[in-house]
Structures are given as structure tokens and as C-alpha cells.
Amino acid sequence: MKHLIFIIIVSYLMAIGGLGSISNSPKEIQTNYFNKQIIQTFREDINNDSAVEEISLVMNNTNQELIISVNDAEQVVKSNVKREEMFGDVSDQYKYDLIINGNKILVALLYTGTQKYGSSAYIKCYEYTDDNLAKIWSSEDYEDKWLPLTEIDIKNKNIKIDMFGKIKDKAISDKEIEYLQYREKECDLLKELILESVIIPNYGLEFNSNGEYQLVIRLIIWSGAGSIGGSYIMEFKYTEDGIKLQDSWFESKEPQKSELINFREW
DSSP, X not given: OHHHHHHHHHHHHHHTTOSOOOOSSSSOOOEEETTEEEEEEEXXXXXXXXXXXXXXXXXXXXXXXXXXXXXXXXXXXXXXXXXXXXXXXXXXXEEEEEEEETTEEEEEEEEOSOOSSSOSEEEEEEEEETTEEEXXXXXXXXXXXXXXXXXXXXXXXXXXXXXXXXXXXEEOOHHHHHHHHHHHTTSOHHXXXXXXXXXXXXXXXXXXXXXXXXXXXXXXXXXXXXXXXEEEEEEEEEETTEEEEEEEEETTTOHHHHXXXXXXXX
């Protein structure tokens, strides 16, 4: 009789999606486990200890958090997933990427709905060591940063900007030149005109011919008045050693490079 009751309970849980399933493919499985929704799950040995780890990307519907977990270790990838602070209610129109590379785990999500404020793309990388899961890289590290001008060349329609420690050229339009000439009468531009990295609208992620993952983020920058701005591309290599910057450029300066990138669709 006890065995019969147990079988009935298990059958009921499976029918309502109460028992999570395991998948070794990157496809979304959308399995509900009480108040949690399993988006993706993998089972593999990621730290060469001859034991299989369970890696899951989970949506906690109670507190609206996207969570990455490896066995019992977990980290919050993003809070308020279904409610953006500056925009209000949004439906859960997200696309996800979960890429495991050795003991590194990259999680990326892209909000595909209409959004007026804030980033739409969020990418983080984690490392699993000694039963602990730690964040080692985040696209958010490139948001809300001050980016000072280092040189203004009106004649050649070019400005130089300190982009996270690297001096980069940005082509400027006639409208931007007019603004610079106007402000130049009021202040020392190199001291007072500072640009800011504002949002990350999308990203690209590909497995290239060299057997390596290429991660690309698009960063939107502008001045406080919005009269000078542009799109800045950062290209990273994602390996078992983590994420490392390979190249970066302003699209206004090198538009041909950006044409080769397959950004995630909105």
C-alpha cells in the first residue's frame, strides 16, 4: 500500500511539472519546480574531479531573480527580471545563453521587448572551484563609467576618448562639431566635457573557426547633454581561462568591423 501511494504521488508531480528534468543540450526546457522555473540544465564534470556537476539556469518566480547554480552553490545573475526599475512592468521576453567552458560558466540574457531606459543585454561569467561559485566578469563593469576626452581635432573630424584605459578614436559628425565649437567658447572642453557609458543594448556570441568563443558587446556612450555620442564595440575571447578583451572600436571609425558581427536579434 505504501508503495502504491508513493507511485501515485510521483506520477502526480511529474504530471504537473513538479519534478525537474535534466538536459545535456542547450535547449530551453521550461520545467516548473514549485515556485522555480528551470530554463536550462546540464550535467557534466566541469572541474575534472571525476564527479558530475549539475549546472542549472533557474528563474525564481517568487522574488523574480535569475539564478545560476552548480550543485548547491548559486549566484543571482539578475534581479527584478520581470520588472525593470525605470520602465515598469514588462513581460518575460528574454533570450538566454548558457555556455560552459571548463569550470567557467557564461550566462547572457537579452530583453527582446520595447524598453526606453536601461540596458537590454546582461552578460556575466562565473568560476566554479572547490564547491564555490564566484563571479569573475560582468558586462555591468562597463556601464555608468566616466570617459574623458583626451584630444579634439576639429579639422580631421576626430576626437580621442579614454575608453577604460585605452585611448580610442571616434569620428565626429558636423552636428557634433558645431556643438564642440559652441561649448569651446564657454569652457575648457578637455577638462569639462566628459562622456559616459550608458547602456548595453545587445551582444553577439559565436563559436569561431579556431574553436574559441567570441563574445561581443555594444556599448552606447554620450555626453550629459546628449549632443555627442556613439556606439562602441568591445570584442572578447571566452576560454577556459576566462574572458579577455581582444579588440575594441567606435563604429563611426570602423563600421566595416561591426558588419561582421551577428548580434542577438531584438
